[in-house]
Amino acid sequence: MMRLRPPRPDARGPLLSLAAGALIVAALIWGPSAYGVVTAGGRIDPELRAATGPRDVTVRLTFRAEVFHVRELSRYGIFAGSPSDGVVHLARVPPPNLTALAQVYWVDAIEPRG
Template sequence: MPPKSSLPRRAAKSPTLRKIAVLIAIVLAYQIWLSVQAQGKVGPGVGAARDDRGRFPVDVELGFAPERYHILRLQMHGRIAGTDGHVVHLRGVAPAGVDELARWYWIKHIEAPKSES
């Protein structure tokens, strides 16, 4: 009777499980990259002018003119107050919304508005 190999050894030899492990590693690496690059996107002064509900206005800079998709996604975190070229003005954004926005790869920068409108 041949010796039985252990479960981890058989799993390591399985091509399907190796592919799943590689896929999980890629997804984890992408999530780590999103978290690291999000740290430098939020400018100073964001969240300084909070209202009584703890929400505040932000200006979201994109690397391109926003399209309908981007506007709809941004509306999930605040009210659209207008656009200027590549900048979308959001009002009523929560701190958790800023954290979520900073993780989106297509957002270049998030700043406090220069003047209240």
């Protein structure tokens, strides 16, 4: 007489769920930064790409800058004012910081000031 084996549970189901969950978490953590890096070239004015020394810039946002945003932007240069919603002026931003600033995903545009 042939004995039937009980069915083996499929171990791939839980592993696939775990992998999908890990992928979603990774996308949530690193997605905004990756988006910022990929789209940075379109945010910075061509005149600023060739900067050799510190520059005064206008940072344009698509929203009103809050205290958090001003603090974050101040990491790249000296805060020089926010004359209207969606505009922040930074002074003496060195070239490496211009590149890093362009990679901030919530920055819309970086233009030379004055």
